Each structure stands twice: as C-alpha cells, then as structure tokens.
Amino acid sequence: METAAAKGTLVVLAADLATTEELVRLIHQVGPHIAALKTHVDMVEDFTMESWHEVVAAAHTHDLMLFEDRKFADIGKISKTQMGGIYDIRSWADIVTAHRVSGPDIVDGIAAGWDEVQRIGGVFLLAQMSSRGNLLSEGYTDATIATGAASPHVLGYIGNGSAPDEVSSLRKKVGEGKMIWTPGVNLSAAEGVLGQRYGHPAEAIGAGADGIIVGSGIHGAADPEAAAAAYAEASWNALLSR
C-alpha cells in the first residue's frame, strides 16, 4: 500500500510472458504505474536463476513486491519443499498464492519455506476465482476466510473481480483486517479466453478490492505503458470515491 499510495495506483501487473527479456522490458515500461508484480515463474521458457535475478532487480528498481502466483495446493510439508526446488520461490518472492483445499496447514508449510532462508512473506488465499464453473462455493470461501483470519501469514484473499457483488460479499466477510486483490478485470473486454470472465476494474475497487490484478489488459495492449496508466487512474479514482 505504501508503493500504491506513492504512485497512485492499485494495479498488480500479471506479467504472463514467456521470456525474461520480455518481462524485464515490460516491468520498465509500466513500472511507474503499478503497485506490485505478479509472476508465473513456471511459464518462463528461458528460466535460469541468473536471468530471473534480472526480473527481480527490475521489480526492485520500481519499488515492486514480487508476487509469485504459484497457487500452492498440496499438503503443508510438500508446499514447504515446493517453496525451494529449481525456482527457489522462497528466496525472491514476497507474496505467494495458495488454495485452501488441502487444509489449513498449507499456510504454515509455506511460511516454513520462507523460514528456511530467513525470509518472511505473505500468503494470499484463493477465496473466490474469476474463471467460470470454478468449485469455490460459499462454504469453501467461508472456511478459507476462517483459515486466513487465524494466521499471521495470510495477508489477504483473491476475490472474483468479474463480479462486483461477489467482491462486496467477500469484503463483508473479511472485514478490514486483510486485503482483497481481484483478477478478472479489464477496461474493455467482456469475456476472456478459456473461461476467464471480466468485470470493470473501478467496480471491483468500488465493491471493496484493494488491488486489481491485470494481465492481458496491459501486456496485450498495443501500448502497454498507456494501458497501465489508464488502469492506474481508473483504480485510484475508484478508491478515492469509495
């Protein structure tokens, strides 16, 4: 939020690109207009730890936290080891996502992963999803929030940005103590590919989101910098009017 307030943006960039070179270029293009950098490290085709450090350094240049959208879902002890491995997520990510499906101990497993390298990070639990037909029912959302409320490692929840009523219902349940970041937002597209759904970013913020996760609306735009600035403005104005 310090970064967000300094830059006047609630945009979390979903940097879904295939090479580290493209990632570094995009980060420098849009860095002034975004508040955090979300990655899917396992979609990067030319991954080496060395080249990944360039991505991390580029993010730090723009005062961005590294948010690896790993969507951990296994039992606690396996999630802990998956924080290491070839990508060594624990060594560079400040935030990760996790599903609640395997039980509440996944959160402690992830925290133990950071602990092994003397780092501390935060977990976003998926309380809702933006994709059509997902299985995250109301009861599942409630159990997810109960887990998050009981854990100092959980800093927030992923909500469904494509449906403002779902975001406001989530906000009511969560209260003000944790963050809600919402993917499934786009300024122009009504529908995404392969089951993705979109809503307007200002409506997601108006309904209670603290951050909007934007991917193709920015990296797929003809002018990513102008697009990032437009999302930043829409998100910040929506926050001010909320």
Ligand code: S5P
């Ligand atoms: O429910 C979800 C949760 C997430 S984290 N729906 C999502 O789309 N996401 C992520 O947000 C997804 O993994 C992708 O990186 C981003 C949305 O990308 P866009 O191109 O549709 O904006």
